[in-house]
Amino acid sequence: MTSASASKKSTKNQISPIITINKLNKWFGKFHVLKDIDLEVNKTEKIVICGPSGSGKSTLIRCINRLEVHQEGTIIVDGTELTDDVKQINEIRSDVGMVFQHFNLFPHLTVLENCTLAPIWVRKKSKLEADELAMELLTKVRIPDQAKKYPGQLSGGQQQRVAIARALCMQPRVMLFDEPTSALDPEMIKEVLETMIELAESGMTMIVVTHEMGFANKVADRVIFMDEGQIVEQNDPKNFFNNPKSDRTKLFLSQILNH
Amino acid sequence: MTETLSKFQKIPDREPPSSTVGMLAWVRINLFGTTTNTITTLLFLYVIYLFLPPFLDWAIFNANISGSDRSVCDENKSGACWTFVKVRFEQLLFGLYFATNPDQIWRPITALFTFGIILTPLLFEKTPFKKWLLLILLTAYPVFFIFIVYGGAFGIPVSDTGQWGGFLLTFALAFVGIVLALPLGILLALGRRSQMPVIRALSVTYIEFWRGTPLITILFMASVMLPLFFPSGVDFDKVVRAMIGITLFQSAYTAEAVRGGLQAIDKGQTEASMALGLGYWKRTIFIILPQALKISIPAIVNTFIALFKDTSLVSIIGLLDLLKMSQSASRSLEWNGYDIEGYLFAGFVFWACCYGMSSYSQKLERKLDTEGRTE
Numbered sequence: 001m002t003s004a005s006a007s008k009k010s011t012k013n014q015i016s017p018i019i020t021i022n023k024l025n026k027w028f029g030k031f032h033v034l035k036d037i038d039l040e041v042n043k044t045e046k047i048v049i050c051g052p053s054g055s056g057k058s059t060l061i062r063c064i065n066r067l068e069v070h071q072e073g074t075i076i077v078d079g080t081e082l083t084d085d086v087k088q089i090n091e092i093r094s095d096v097g098m099v100f101q102h103f104n105l106f107p108h109l110t111v112l113e114n115c116t117l118a119p120i121w122v123r124k125k126s127k128l129e130a131d132e133l134a135m136e137l138l139t140k141v142r143i144p145d146q147a148k149k150y151p152g153q154l155s156g157g158q159q160q161r162v163a164i165a166r167a168l169c170m171q172p173r174v175m176l177f178d179e180p181t182s183a184l185d186p187e188m189i190k191e192v193l194e195t196m197i198e199l200a201e202s203g204m205t206m207i208v209v210t211h212e213m214g215f216a217n218k219v220a221d222r223v224i225f226m227d228e229g230q231i232v233e234q235n236d237p238k239n240f241f242n243n244p245k246s247d248r249t250k251l252f253l254s255q256i257l258n259h
Numbered sequence: 260m261t262e263t264l265s266k267f268q269k270i271p272d273r274e275p276p277s278s279t280v281g282m283l284a285w286v287r288i289n290l291f292g293t294t295t296n297t298i299t300t301l302l303f304l305y306v307i308y309l310f311l312p313p314f315l316d317w318a319i320f321n322a323n324i325s326g327s328d329r330s331v332c333d334e335n336k337s338g339a340c341w342t343f344v345k346v347r348f349e350q351l352l353f354g355l356y357f358a359t360n361p362d363q364i365w366r367p368i369t370a371l372f373t374f375g376i377i378l379t380p381l382l383f384e385k386t387p388f389k390k391w392l393l394l395i396l397l398t399a400y401p402v403f404f405i406f407i408v409y410g411g412a413f414g415i416p417v418s419d420t421g422q423w424g425g426f427l428l429t430f431a432l433a434f435v436g437i438v439l440a441l442p443l444g445i446l447l448a449l450g451r452r453s454q455m456p457v458i459r460a461l462s463v464t465y466i467e468f469w470r471g472t473p474l475i476t477i478l479f480m481a482s483v484m485l486p487l488f489f490p491s492g493v494d495f496d497k498v499v500r501a502m503i504g505i506t507l508f509q510s511a512y513t514a515e516a517v518r519g520g521l522q523a524i525d526k527g528q529t530e531a532s533m534a535l536g537l538g539y540w541k542r543t544i545f546i547i548l549p550q551a552l553k554i555s556i557p558a559i560v561n562t563f564i565a566l567f568k569d570t571s572l573v574s575i576i577g578l579l580d581l582l583k584m585s586q587s588a589s590r591s592l593e594w595n596g597y598d599i600e601g602y603l604f605a606g607f608v609f610w611a612c613c614y615g616m617s618s619y620s621q622k623l624e625r626k627l628d629t630e631g632r633t634e
């Protein structure tokens with residue numbers, strides 16, 4: 001794997017880690033969801049996380065922007081450790097984009113307003129600047145003509161692309177995706193995956209929870225398999241799919257691939 | 260290639276059968292569709308036949324409105340005595356001070372008229388600068404109202420609030436109650452859902468305390484007990500005391516109405532705005548409240564309507580609101596015996612205001628419904 005040699009000093013090195021997770025443990029009440037997670041993510045790296053339902057994938061990536069609070073271990077994002085400091089949390093969140101399974105667009109705002117709200121109020125951009133950037137990114141996800149519509153008037157695939165554009169408008173350094181295509185009809189999955197592939201090609205650092213193995217194969221630098229709150233195995237996609245090292249991984253792969 | 264496929268033929272659109280469209284069809288289907296339906300309709304028509312004509316005879320066809328004292332009414336007892344309402348109109352609307360000082364009556368008229376002028380454009384969808392108008396109504400207007408109705412500046416003589424009465428008092432109490440209780444209620448509702456235990460406990464205690472206490476008790480306390488908490492020199496105005504009591508009471512109800520809206524908002528909305536780096540107040544103001552308030556409009560307006568009617572309880576601390584004023588006017592020596600007319604008039608004014616609020620809230624609900632949430 002790639003980052004073993006990377007030291008804690010983050011120089012302008014290509015392979016310096018942008019996210020460092022050390023001995024992360026999290027409980028929901030008494031329930032131990034995440035166990036001793038160690039993970040380093042380098043700049044421009046694309047990571048796909050898969051695993052059975054309830055294995056803690058969502059919880060793990062939600063810890064990275066502190067939508068969930070962890071109890072043990074450290075998470076360092078772009079040189080800043082996640083603590084209770086609200087100001088720091090908001091700064092990290094504004095640098096970490098997130099795309100949700102159910103889009104979570106703001107239904108009372110137009111597509112354009114969805115994309116400009118945070119740039120204006122968090123990044124302190126002028127409305128003009130924010131509008132320009134939003135239109136540029138909406139064009140990138142190929143829905144500039146929907147800018148004046150409300151989310152409810154769009155198809156699921158279009159909504160998810162707006163959600164991606166909304167996150168990109170903050171010009172984040174990392175993008176987190178939590179099963180971005182699993183709430184979509186089959187014919188719309190493709191358009192969203194294409195958008196994500198283009199984003200990956202542009203050099204964005206991405207952590208993607210997904211069961212789209214075609215996407216993993218094509219884009220991922222590393223595939224991580226989680227079960228029972230642990231990282232069971234991680235490898236480059238070719239080795240991951242062709243010769244899994246753990247029996248648990250093998251079973252999981254046989255289940256999703258034969259499906 | 261087309262040989263094996265049969266050609267698609269579009270069947271031209273036809274009108275629905277004439278027996279199912281139009282007025283008559285509607286009446287036949289909805290009012291006489293089934294036996295039960297028919298019986299209900301006929302019974303209803305019979306009840307109307309029994310009560311409506313006599314009422315109309317009394318209230319309109321045989322009613323008296325001429326003259327300026329009770330002699331006309333006393334001669335014709337078969338009709339209502341609107342003369343009473345006509346003669347005492349100023350008193351019923353504006354209270355004793357303005358009724359007895361005709362040269363000052365322009366003040367409440369101007370105040371209420373201005374309210375109408377600011378409010379009317381707000382009712383129409385296409386009005387520009389609505390937000391600013393609303394802001395004026397909620398901030399500048401109350402100041403204007405005090406200046407012009409209370410007076411005491413610019414050579415306008417003071418009208419003692421103890422002399423305020425009738426619709427003017429009802430309006431002032433309800434307006435203050437509504438305008439102050441809304442922001443207070445929103446804060447309380449947010450507090451009740453706060454992550455901070457102390458704030459949550461305080462909000463819950465406040466809300467449950469005021470919701471559990473009848474308004475009458477609160478008005479009593481406001482009028483009797485509030486002065487005890489202040490040094491004896493400080494003399495609290497009676498109307499202001501009532502306003503404070505009403506606001507504290509009303510804010511608890513508004514809070515519960517708003518909480519209902521907050522609860523209906525998907526958790527994903529908060530998470531998405533958090534993920535964008537928006538802090539608590541920003542996501543509350545831009546994301547959560549606009550959606551929550553929209554959902555709670557019917558419940559909030561319900562509490563407004565209830566409040567508007569409840570203001571008549573201030574008669575218990577000796578204030579003459581519209582209802583009490585109608586009653587006391589119809590019990591004066593000159594008009595003794597015509598209380599029905601007084602009550603009807605007061606009832607009609609209350610109904611008109613509440614119905615207005617209710618239909619506006621329905622309209623607003625439909626307009627704000629960008630997601631097709633209702634229906």
Ligand SMILES: Nc1ncnc2c1ncn2[C@@H]1O[C@H](COP(=O)(O)OP(=O)(O)OP(=O)(O)O)[C@@H](O)[C@H]1O
Pocket residue numbers: 028031033051052053054055056057058059060
């Ligand atoms: N807020 C919560 N409170 C208590 N338990 C929770 C909470 N959120 C998740 N869990 C539990 O934690 C475990 C891991 O949840 P998580 O959502 O991370 O799984 P996942 O791998 O994303 O699964 P899926 O594929 O179904 O999305 C599950 O057993 C879930 O029931």
Ligand SMILES: [Mg+2]
Pocket residue numbers: 057058059178179
């Ligand atoms: Mg999940």
